[in-house]
Amino acid sequence: MGPERVRFDEPMAWHTSFRIGGPADCLVQPLTLRELKLTLDFCQGEGVPYLIMGNGTNLLVRDGGIRGVVIKMVRGFDGISRRGSLLVSGAGALLARVSGRAAEENLAGLEWGIGIPGTLGGAVFMNAGAYGGEMKDVVEEVVTLHPATGETRSWSCGELGLSYRSSIFQETDDVILEVALRLKPGSRAVIEGEMKTYTERREARQPLNWPSAGSVFKRPPGYYVGPLIEEAGLKGYRNGDAQVSELHAGFIINRGQATARQVLELIEIIQERVEGLFGVHLETELRVVGEDQEDGAG
Ligand SMILES: Cc1cc2nc3c(=O)[nH]c(=O)nc-3n(C[C@H](O)[C@H](O)[C@H](O)COP(=O)(O)OP(=O)(O)OC[C@H]3O[C@@H](n4cnc5c(N)ncnc54)[C@H](O)[C@@H]3O)c2cc1C
Known part of the structure; x- marks a missing residue:
């Protein structure tokens, strides 16, 4: 696999729809089953941790990045x-x-x-x-x-x-x-x-022109997430560059330089406020991976 498919210190912000995340030690994009197996065999033989990812649209990668190998299953395996x-x-x-x-x-x-x-x-x-x-x-x-x-x-x-x-x-x-x-x-x-109807609905109701990972929380039985967050007074609430979308309060958007830490703090603020007001626990749908930044700066 050439250098364009095996990258070192690769910023995960380049590989997630949130545009957030510190570097992966190594990011591999296998195109064939053989390449995938070789990568996994290497990781297992050397005791290197690995993470499988797709298009990174449901991932929040912490600011310290990911130790080991990220295996991105997008460009191959697409027939x-x-x-x-x-x-x-x-x-x-x-x-x-x-x-x-x-x-x-x-x-x-x-x-x-x-x-x-x-x-x-x-x-x-x-x-x-x-x-x-x-x-x-x-x-x-x-x-x-x-x-x-x-x-x-x-x-x-x-x-x-x-x-x-x-x-x-x-x-x-x-x-x-x-x-x-x-x-x-x-x-x-x-x-x-x-499909056209669904696309129009999304364009009208979701902040598609900002980086995000889609709905942050799972829908709790009997409730809708957006209205709960809105009623909690948090629509548009900002923590640094992480913001509860003004269009759909179930989305957190990255207004430019948001860090994973800011997003995680915002998630906690939302969870605490909604639980305190309505007694409803909001469980995250997005998957949080990687390590915090060591210096604690973000
Ligand atoms: C604007 C926007 C709108 C969205 N709307 C919706 C929606 O309407 N409904 C909805 O359900 N989701 C929605 N999402 C969330 C997201 O697109 C979905 O969860 C999607 O299925 C994630 O796929 P991915 O390839 O990006 O996975 P990633 O985010 O890359 O990974 C998600 C998880 O899947 C695992 N994974 C990925 N590929 C593999 C594989 N080949 N083998 C094993 N494990 C794997 C990863 O390890 C990770 O834990 C939205 C996201 C955005 C940004």
């Missing part, structure tokens, strides 16, 4: 093919691209995925969803690589423990390689019409 009513795609393909391909193939069921900026692997890991749809509804089979044994395994949907923003892969260290989606025959025009 999409149709097998009957199944759409089979590498885990590194962007969900929006897979949704677009489903429309081209006159396959319905993935319209909601059009505005989600992550990869298909990240979407399975998170059981991503929007507008009443979620991965659980469409996944037929997932193929993974087990890093310790180097073996691939295929999982049926029922084995994945998919529930609200959760999957079994949050508890295992399997690497998602490929996903087969079971979709329904549909009309491209209708599918694209629905």
Whole structure:
């Protein structure tokens, strides 16, 4: 793998939609299963910690960065093919691209995925969803690589423990390689019409022109996060360059130079205020990784 695919001291701010995060000791972008296996074998043989990432759209990387190797599964593993009513795609393909391909193939069921900026692997890991749809509804089979044994395994949907923003892969260290989606025959025009509606809704209601990691918190049963934060008086509240979005209070945006520390402090302020006022605990949806900066400066 050439220097453009193995980078040292790579700022994670360049690889996350939040544009926040200190450097990874090493960031590797494998394009093939062989390269992925070599990277994992190296890490395991040398006792080097590693982290798998997709497109970095649900990650908050702390300011001290990530020790060890970050394996970014985006540029490879992105082939999409149709097998009957199944759409089979590498885990590194962007969900929006897979949704677009489903429309081209006159396959319905993935319209909601059009505005989600992550990869298909990240979407399975998170059981991503929007507008009443979620991965659980469409996944037929997932193929993974087990890093310790180097073996691939295929999982049926029922084995994945998919529930609200959760999957079994949050508890295992399997690497998602490929996903087969079971979709329904549909009309491209209708599918694209629905996608257009969803896109317009997102553009109107979400701060898409600021860096963010999407919704920061999971929806607590019986409540909506945005209104809770708004009623707590925190819409627009700022901690340094981290700010509760004025458009959608469930998003925290980076107004330019926000640090992970500022975002984490803001999350705590929101959690304390909402819990104190309404007795509702807001659990984070975004995944926080890496180390704090040693000098404590941010
Ligand atoms: C503007 C915006 C809007 C969003 N809207 C939505 C929405 O409507 N609905 C929704 O559910 N989410 C939404 N998100 C959040 C995010 O896009 C999803 O959670 C997405 O599924 C994350 O995918 P990713 O590839 O970016 O994963 P990353 O953020 O890179 O990683 C997330 C987790 O998945 C793991 N992971 C990623 N790929 C693999 C793999 N191949 N194998 C094993 N583990 C893997 C990582 O280790 C990490 O723990 C939004 C984000 C933004 C910025």
